[in-house]
Amino acid sequence: WRPASAEEGFEIVRRRLFEPILDPAHFKDRDVVARAFADLYRIQHQEFPPECRDAEYEKRIKAAYPIHPEVFDRLYNDWSTLVKFQRTRGVLRLMAAVIHSLWEKGDRSPLILPANISIDDPRVQFELTRYLSDNWVPVIEKDVDGPSSLPLQLDRDVPNLGKFSACRRVARSIYMGSAPLGKAAHRGLEDRQVKLGCVMPGESPAVFGDALRRLAGAATYLYQDGPRYWYSTQPTVTKLAEDRAEQLKRDADKVVAELEKRLRKDLEQKGDFSRIHAMPESGQDVSDDRDARLVVLRTDYPYSKDPGNAAVAAAKAILQMRGNTPRLFQNALVFLAADKTRLQDLDEAARKYLAWQSILVESETLDLAPQQVKQAETQLAAADSAVTARIPETYQWLLAPVQATPQSAITWEAIRLAGQDALAVRASKKLRSDELLLTGFAASRLRMELDRVPLWRGDHVSVGQLAEDFARYVYLPRLKHSSILVSAVSEGVGLMTWEQDGFAYADSFDESAGRYRGLRRMEAVSLADADSPGLVVRPEVANRQLAAETAEPPGGGSGSPPGGGEGAPDVRLPEGTPEVGGKTPPPGPTPPAAKQQPKRFHGTVTLDSSRVGRDASRIADEVIAHLGGLVGAKVTVTLEISADIPAGVPDHVVRTVTENSRTLKFTSQGFEKE
Template sequence: MAATNHERVGNALDLLRAGLGPFVEREIKAAMKDGTSIPSLQALASDPLIKDKPITDWDAALLLKVMWESWNEVFRKTLGPAERGLVGELRGHRNKWAHQEPFTSDDAYRALDSAGRLLTAVSAPQSRELERIKMELLRVRFDEQARNEKRKSAGTAIESQGTGSLKPWREVVSPHRDVASGRYQQAEFAADLWQVHIGEGADEYRKPVEFFRRTFLTDSLQQLLVGAVRRLSADGGDPVIQLQTNFGGGKTHSMLALYHLFSGATPSELLGVEGVMKQAGIAELPSVKRVVLVGNKISPGNPVKKEDGTLVHTLWGELAWQLGGRAAYDRIRADDEKATSPGDVLRDLFNEYGPALVLIDEWVAYARQLHDQSDLPAGSFETHFTFAQALTESAKLAKHCLLVVSLPASDTAGSPHTQADDVEVGGRRGREALDRLRNAIGRVESSWRPASAEEGFEIVRRRLFEPLIEQSQFVSRDTVAKAYFDLYRSQHQEFPQECRDSEYEGRLKAAYPIHPEVFDRLYTEWSTLVKFQRTRGVLRLMAAVIHSLWEKGDRNPLIQPANIPIDDPRVQFELTRYLSDNWTPIIEKDVDGPNSLPLRIDGEVPNLGKFSACRRIARTIYLGSAPGSTISNRGIEDRRIKLGCVMPSESPAIFGDALRRLSGAATYLYQDGARYWYSTQPTVTKLAEDRTEQLKSDPDRINRELDARLRADLRKQGDFTKVHPLPQSGQDVPDDVDARLVVLGADYPHSRDASSAAEAAAKSILETRGTAPRLYRNTLVFLAADKTRLQDLDEAVRRFIAWQSILDEKNELDLTPHQVRQAETQKASADSSVNARLPEAYQWLLVPHQPTPQSPIEWQSFRLSGQEPLAVRASRKLRNDELLITGLAATRLRLELDQVPLWRGDHVAVKQLVEDFARYLYLPRLRDTGVLLDAIREGLGLLTWGRDSFAYAESYDEAASRYRGLRCGQMVSLSPENLVGLLVKPEPALKQQDDETPRPTAGGAPTGGDPAKPNGDTSAITGEDSVTGRGEAQTPRQPRRFHGSVTLDAARVGRDASRVAEEVIAHLSGLMGANVRVTLEIEAEIPNGAPDNVVRTVTENSRTLKFNSQGFEED
């Protein structure tokens, strides 16, 4: 049954106890001999459960506690800050294990890795077993993911949309089988000289043929091998070589190359070795004794018993035994048992058993564990450096001996690799050991240079990919390289300057199918990390990347930073295992993954989603900035970001847009000018998000901001005479006769279901004003927010308030100028978002309606659209649907008077009519009283008022049954301030007018005519002839025809004709039976003659207007 993560951590703690016990005991005894006071041990002395127990029997928790508390007094001399950090971390893992807390696979691996590193630092043999447990956990973890994880949309490979003519890299070159299938183990990329020496490890490191087949012989490595061949075959070559690089710089790999070169394998079987021999001038390789000493695999406190029974105590004893077995060891047995330097005996051994190749790795890790006293089997600190000096001198003087020693790089002040040195060097004793060894070896050593970054391209390519062989493969590679180079040269302003140099095309070819930018980021930013180890780290990462892309069917021309699938668990593990902080949640949120921000933005913006632009941008920034997120010159420039993203036939502008969107929304993405970087510390964006979330508990503050924005928007009232924002009850809405818009608050949202809070609130306001019933109900319409969209508006308002509060507190928050600019930009964006979402939320127009006087009141709901001010948008909708009348025709007013009817007998008061239209929902909703008065004025001025409109009277005399001041077909002056008078039906008006019109008497005198003239002449009354005296009656004749002509101003015909129509024609047309004809006569004299175009236009228009006669004349 497979072990659980909890059990694996428990096994690791057991191994840690077994490995740390002897070391802790040894160091404490050495410190106590020096008289050092150890307070933590004095406190333990009184504990009955511990005081009589040997240190080697203490459990892991106590050992770690003692190391932590007595670090400065005891362990600081031997171990460094990195190991102290491991002790502290392991104490936490142990406590978590003891309290039965669960361990994820990542947590368990971290605990195992830390325990293994601490055991390796003290040269404990248990580190090998712990490494096996750690690799088993990795295999289980990856197999589990391969079985259970279904590929989601976020896990598909990102492909270019415009590189169809370029062959995908997978069709040109193939990965090695173990890489393509994912069967490789991470440990396979860690060259281990001791494992190879004892016959263990992967074939590619253990077998000489496989090793050289996958090894690229850089210039420095080739010169190292040439020198070794000359030294061990002839009299040339350097006797002592020091390999000094930073952690992971290729020292162990170089030693393995030397080890396999003299393995006895046929040179023709070793790729590249024949060239080495030719350059060295040697035809045949000699038989060489190989000695391997690895400091962290040999304990200075535990003698080693060999298979022949030999008990070896010191490093020189181990050297002699490997060189010549028991016979050679016997030559220095006394020095080994007494831990004294063998001196010149070493030279004799080299000459006797040579040619000899001595490889010493991790020497500092061994020497720093020695004490000032000779209380260890391996001797004292001082004696060891006497041996080192004797060894180098002996190797120099021996005939055919080569000593190769690897040491950590120098600790240069301000160097980014200082921390890496601490990992290999350790504490104060380790630093001192390094200096002493460097001084001892430096007098005779030869310099050696590690592989350059350009050589690293080929090292990685050869280890991960099958070689290019066919001519077609080279053609395809060169075509891709040229396409990329042409892109960088044609749009040089978008990319770094070095990309336009012709050398860059060569780099594209050399690194194929990996883009040089990937190597540049890994060999610069990532190689500064403590645990990355340069080429080893690049191999581990790129093996995971290539396996993932191969499995997903990636079809891009090159593997760029943007193509690295950070969402893949294996790749993500390699990109986070070297970083001190917990980057996994940052990656899942802001970089890559099914729920990441870049994927969401790509989904929301089709133009970006087509290219997966945001994901590609995020991946490139992470690869280029994560390792350096804590240094001063942080980040990656925008041009270099595009270099990592853009492919041929793609527009860099698309990725610029994606970068702007991502930087504005991401929580952990920082920007300073043109530089961008991810950090584990949330940006000011995160602070804004937190405040946005906190504002959910402060609805009053949100409502105040929303109220202010609503009131500001409602200053533009549209066609409404008044707008009432956010009333608390009907008491806040006056009972007037003009149309008004009532905007309900956010507490009353509308939904189409029966439980609409908005509709309930609108009904209450419509029916009552305070405690009294509302009279003028046909004046109100209501605007309410959508229940669903209101949530979006609420979020936008909270976000705006959050950014505003950050700017208000910028001094207290100690914001940088960059963060202030970012906050200002985000505040403006949030403000725009609120302005956009306000009309989206307030989209429901609720209108009360009553089809007939007998029908119940119904509620119509209309969904509004557009970005106009709320009241303007609402009034436009009502006006278009004739639910708000801004202009009423006289004929329609007459129709409403007759249809309802609104007449009170034969007339209706104007004021009553105003109130009727404001009261009754089955009547048209008028904007204001002025609309009704305009209709009345229009009706009174109609020539056809008898059929289509009405008459007007000042009042009605009940006693006389007649209308006072009756006016028919005449304009009347009315105003909202003076609503007097009556509208009269045409029939009674015409009757009264006819009744009161004077008629002639039987004798011809009109009834009601003029009295007798003063001078006594009655002829005008009686009709008698004043001469004859005959009494024949004569009827006075009324005028029956009118004619008139007037000259109009040709420049203002419309104005003058209108006045004639109102002042003359209207009066004549209003007479019963009158037949009025109006003729317009036009006469024009044109001294210079009329142009053809004018003649043509006037003639055609005259015909269209049906002139009776028209024409132009020459004279």
């Protein structure tokens, strides 16, 4: 006597439980089903074990029909290792209960797979637990199958999974392949084996892969080691992680700190912005500069489509004020905000990550087994990936202030971001494509803006004033950097069509003489930066001066005599004196003595207290440098500070200012009470 082989067992069970197939139409039905499963395994071969794609496996499906070969493999290879489980009688008893349960429920599946075994049915559950030494009923009720089980709850919560009962089918498949081997050295099923026990023709294996990942991340008794999964009667550390993640709801600062750390790492790639202001506490933390910058709002200020949402309110406050001072350069800022709905998912992922991280840190204190440590490491890596993936999904709203005309009010344009780049890179790409941030500026467009608004201050405007205008007024194009404006000015002066598409350039304007010094057009102009002294001049005004200078007679003050070369002396003869022949006229009156030049300079200027550094730098470059460069010049600069504080100065400010004044070697300083 010898026990029946697996193939013989297939035939015995099939004959005992099903009538033989005699009708040719039934043979055809069997062959169609077998071919559909075989085609699925061949087409989606990367999702299933390699042996399934062979023609031999199709023959096995026909031989075991209407039971899937995977059911017999699990019963004869795994369950038969149990001491009390009889290979033929045990399989027969179990399958009889399974088939009766499916018949009562009216199940119309083409084959009976491990995923079709109704483990929640008391008769089936009895057959699946009577041979196991440990108490598996609580495990089944919580994590495998039953009215209050986790898989059923997940299927209800996720419609895409619930449509196929994917989590429930995955859990049944894992249980059938892992419960009898709980103490084996090489436990569990690979993910491909799990899918083999679940997926039917017409269904997507990816859906069941998603269900498997969700179960592994939430189940109390489901273990994972790489691609292998199994149930155990010993709880995993998942429950501990869930409890710790729940506790972190009361420690929001820790979660926010983790998210801010990750955001700052992502924002190291600045895109086209000169600077990123990450999670400022208030407008005081956002500097008031001319170059384009991105302000990433804190998670306290998410965006939603509700009017008056927190993100727009926070962006407005920062745009309008820097602390207690009105913000000047409003056109330099755009904002990035989190989506209110997605923020909940990001918060959950961050709490899970911190929970698993704390468990690993305390692994020795918690006395975790090596397998539990490995599980914690796997779950930590998964949680880390989830947080990384959800940050760009959450921070997807770009808020840009827009203004059509100088007279209209500022409105906010909310732009949804997409793509795989870093946050700032995605934001700058979208702004560029929507022309809300310019990285290049044509001279013709600068001329258009000069005339449209207009930006002229009379017949000209300084380059520095233009740079300030473009950074300040939201109705103008937003420039990446003031150097773009400088390039546009240089290009506009050098155009052959400067009168129509460009402008002229002058070093300065002499108000007493009513003329421009260093007036140029159709030639290259080199400017160091936007703070360089220089004027953009209206073409018609430049043409008038150039025409007047060209038409000035040779005897005029600044012309040269006809035929004279550059630098020729300007000789003036009294009126009526002949140019050729005649006697030399008598000498005229003695020329006046040379004009005495000034020997001293003094000047007083009031600086904007919020921009002292910038203004002082300009004064040093444009005034002090010219005076100090003269031979023998002695230049003294004295800075006088006067501050009136009606509410009084706090003690800590008095101490700070007094100490800093001493350090900076003030000759005199002090506070007064009256």
